Every structure is written in structure tokens, then in C-alpha cells.
Amino acid sequence: MPRLKLTLAxxxxxxxxxxxxxxxxxxxxxxxxxxxxxxESCLSRIVGRRVPVHGAGRTDAGVHAEGQVCHMDLxxxxxRIDWKQALNMLLPYDIRIIRAEWVAADFHARSxxxxxxxxxxxxxxxxxxxxxxxxFVWSVPRLELxxxxxxxxxxxxxxxxxSFQNSGTLRASTIxxxxxxxxxxxLLGPLACPEDWPVATLFFEGDGFLKQMxxxxxxxxxxxxxxxxxxxxxxxxxxxxxxxxxxxxxxPAQGLSLLEVMYERP
Amino acid sequence: MPRLKLTLAxxxxxxxxxxxxxxxxxxxxxxxxxxxxxxESCLSRIVGRRVPVHGAGRTDAGVHAEGQVCHMDLxxxxxRIDWKQALNMLLPYDIRIIRAEWVAADFHARSxxxxxxxxxxxxxxxxxxxxxxxxFVWSVPRLELxxxxxxxxxxxxxxxxxSFQNSGTLRASTIxxxxxxxxxxxLLGPLACPEDWPVATLFFEGDGFLKQMxxxxxxxxxxxxxxxxxxxxxxxxxxxxxxxxxxxxxxPAQGLSLLEVMYERP
Numbered sequence: 001m002p003r004l005k006l007t008l009a010x011x012x013x014x015x016x017x018x019x020x021x022x023x024x025x026x027x028x029x030x031x032x033x034x035x036x037x038x039x040e041s042c043l044s045r046i047v048g049r050r051v052p053v054h055g056a057g058r059t060d061a062g063v064h065a066e067g068q069v070c071h072m073d074l075x076x077x078x079x080r081i082d083w084k085q086a087l088n089m090l091l092p093y094d095i096r097i098i099r100a101e102w103v104a105a106d107f108h109a110r111s112x113x114x115x116x117x118x119x120x121x122x123x124x125x126x127x128x129x130x131x132x133x134x135x136f137v138w139s140v141p142r143l144e145l146x147x148x149x150x151x152x153x154x155x156x157x158x159x160x161x162x163s164f165q166n167s168g169t170l171r172a173s174t175i176x177x178x179x180x181x182x183x184x185x186x187l188l189g190p191l192a193c194p195e196d197w198p199v200a201t202l203f204f205e206g207d208g209f210l211k212q213m214x215x216x217x218x219x220x221x222x223x224x225x226x227x228x229x230x231x232x233x234x235x236x237x238x239x240x241x242x243x244x245x246x247x248x249x250x251x252p253a254q255g256l257s258l259l260e261v262m263y264e265r266p
Numbered sequence: 267m268p269r270l271k272l273t274l275a276x277x278x279x280x281x282x283x284x285x286x287x288x289x290x291x292x293x294x295x296x297x298x299x300x301x302x303x304x305x306e307s308c309l310s311r312i313v314g315r316r317v318p319v320h321g322a323g324r325t326d327a328g329v330h331a332e333g334q335v336c337h338m339d340l341x342x343x344x345x346r347i348d349w350k351q352a353l354n355m356l357l358p359y360d361i362r363i364i365r366a367e368w369v370a371a372d373f374h375a376r377s378x379x380x381x382x383x384x385x386x387x388x389x390x391x392x393x394x395x396x397x398x399x400x401x402f403v404w405s406v407p408r409l410e411l412x413x414x415x416x417x418x419x420x421x422x423x424x425x426x427x428x429s430f431q432n433s434g435t436l437r438a439s440t441i442x443x444x445x446x447x448x449x450x451x452x453l454l455g456p457l458a459c460p461e462d463w464p465v466a467t468l469f470f471e472g473d474g475f476l477k478q479m480x481x482x483x484x485x486x487x488x489x490x491x492x493x494x495x496x497x498x499x500x501x502x503x504x505x506x507x508x509x510x511x512x513x514x515x516x517x518p519a520q521g522l523s524l525l526e527v528m529y530e531r532p
Binding site for chain 2: 009010011064084085088091093094095096097126127128129130131132134135136
């Protein structure tokens, strides 16, 4: 069966994340609306049966994506259809297919991925963010952004990030390579905002990310910029290999966006 | 009692417009969520009783605002409160107070207004708009924007706009001065988008607007840009003074935003 790779953007505000979580003990609870579920239901309207969709990774409830990737196997005659256009006709306004490509049968959205990029945006003013950007930023007044800078090299590199992993997913290894964390003024992505706006974005690039790792890293960096904790405390937090050693809370979902999933082969 | 003037921005997506409409014959229907109602409920939490809010004008369900204006009378001791900050703490993310000013007792948000500006944004591509801007544009592929230009002088000036008024509100006069209609590339307001994006915005400035007048004007201009009707047909549409003489449908709510309400005195 031909395998299709989709690259998609979504605003996560209305969704319970990418993937439906199994909810033990709640058999009667109605299924929350997920991005994967919405996409599968559009695919089934075209194909006439359920088509399982495999994502590059879960995004939490409320997290956005500029470049989430997924793949699916379609019927032999699927080549007749312009999938990008057909799906965009059916999908709601807050999910959009950016690219649709045929890939080899051994391509897998999750296991073939070699790098991912995330962005976390901060609104740094006592005044609330304007409604058009409020769903995409975390409002944290009075940040000393420069205090973050010495923390960045202490968090990048090949390290055991067990202290930055929320419970819930069992991983064989919690070692990951975090290639870079960059702090830049402004919003992420193609939309620009005026230079004097109190907005900054953290960009994370790595070979893989643990559950809520980016939100835990962002939460710690905000605490450092609020001068609640010093960058010198980071080695001890990492060495503890335990989420309870991390004093700062996870940054809220709405500031986070999955920017890009990278593959060796295009 | 001291009178407060508020300037506010909102994303209209989740709201049944600015003002709750009386719904005859539906006494049991639950009240839809409106911007005015949300603001009044925040005010009553601070003041301890209902505070009626008077808006500069209604915006329809789904219409946005960058600069809606309203006023209200507050208790004598209200000067002790930072109203902008207090309300922004209580309001949901999609409504934000931009300015709060004390005004004279004869200031009235609606009747003191001398000019208003609206913007209507168009996404001109077969591809869907990105999720971050989709709630703010009308997607209309294949527009010949240049065809709109000869229509603009035929619609501006002091005219009877009865053909551009939807039924529902009785007006003593349907004559209004539409000072200008401008067509510019890009989105409205402070957010910029890349220059090669297929986005354009119509800006309307006038001394007053009839019910759905901007959406009816935008709908006609889009029909002209789609070459479904010629600009030369405009004088006959105006002369008919009847909405049924206008062949094009109203442009949908989500592309519209109330940019600014202007007053003689600041």
C-alpha cells in the first residue's frame, strides 16, 4: 500500500493534544477531541474505512504545531487524489496540511525522525498579551532574560534528562542530545510582531525529547530569569535524575509549538 | 458617578457578538456568550452589583475588534482601582482592555463617536490559511484585486447605503459618509506577515455604518474582484435603496475587525 507523509500545522487550543490517551477506569467518558482523531475522521470520509495515522510524536493538550509530521498507508488507487487539497477541504480551520509526499514503505514518522525543533514563546509584561497572540504565549512579567544565557550551555549537549521528564511514559533511556537552545526576540514562525513588543522565544533543537521536557526546561529557564534560582543549580538538578529535584513547575502548554521534525532522507 | 471609557480588543471567534440580542419567542433559550456580557460579569465581580456597559456599536457574532470602545458609570470610590489591570486579570484570554480613561459625564461611547474604522482581510489562495491567521481572514481564491479599484470611488462619499443594510435594525436615515476605502497588501493591525503571502485587507473609514454594511460592501468588492459583476453596476445598486438589489452575499464575519472608534474630544 502506498505510504503518505503529511506535514501539518495546528492551533492546539481546542484539542486534547495530538493523540488520544487511553483513559483507564473511564470507559464511559466521551473521547476528547484530538488532532490525530480529527485527521483520521477526515481520512475515513475519503477512503471509506478507518486509516490509522502514525505521528512523529505526541503533543500535549493545548500545544501547537507549525510542522508536525505523520504517515499513513492508503489504498492502491490513492494516487489519484490530491491529498493536501482534499484533506484541507475537510479539516477545521485550526488544522492545516502544509505538505503531502509519497514516501518509501520503510519511512516511519516517529522512528525515522532524527531531529526535532520546538519553540516556547514568552510575553513579558504586566499587561495582558493582545487577543491575537494570547493563545500562543505564556505571560510572565518582569523577566531578566540575560540571566538565562549562562544556563543554556549547562542544559545543552548529550545528557541524562531524567529530571526534566514528567511521569507517564516509560522510556528505556532518558539520555538525549539537546543540540541547542536559542533565545531570540519576537514570536516564532512566519508572523512577525513589532520590535518593541515584550515577546521572546526559546528555540530547542535535539535528537529527541522526553515527556514535557521542553515545558520543564522552559519552566526552569523562566525561574532563572525571575531570579528565583541560579543557573549554578543546574548540574545538581541534572545529577539527581529525578523530576522532584526540579523546583520549577512545567511551563503551560499554550506557549509551546512543535516547529519541525527532521529526517535523514527528505 | 464617575464615568469610565474603555478601549478593548477581542477575538470574536468564541462570542455571539458584542451585545446580547433580544431573542423573541425563545424565552427558555440559554443566553449566548457575548463580549459585553463577559465584561459586565467581570465588572460586577469587582463592584458587587450589575454595571451596565454601553458600547460604541454592536459587532456581529464572530467579528473581531482591535479598538472597540464602551463606557460605564462606576461607584464614587472607583478611582482607587486600576481598572485596566483589574479587568485584564479577570477577563478571558481573548478579550483585552487596551486603555481605561476617566471621561466627562456627557461622554457617550455611541453617540459621541464621530468616525469609525473597520478592516476586512482576504486570503487569496486555493490553499487554506495557516491556523494562526485562519480565524481572521475570508478565504477567496483567485481574486483580480485590481478590478476592485474602479469600484472604490463609486462607493465612497456621502450616499444612501440602504442597499447595503441588512434588515433587523430600524434606522431613521440610511445616509452615511463613507470617507474612504483603501486596499492594502498584508494583514491588519500590529501583526505583520511575509510580503509574499496571499493576503490583502480592505480598510473602511466613515462617520457611521449600517447593520452589516462593511460585510455587504466587502462581499460586493469580492464579487467584483472575481469578475462576477462589474463596477459599473454600482450606481444602480445604490439607487435601488434595497438590499435585494445587491446580488452578492455578505462577506463572512471572521474577516472583519472594528479597528478604531474616534471622538472629537480625546
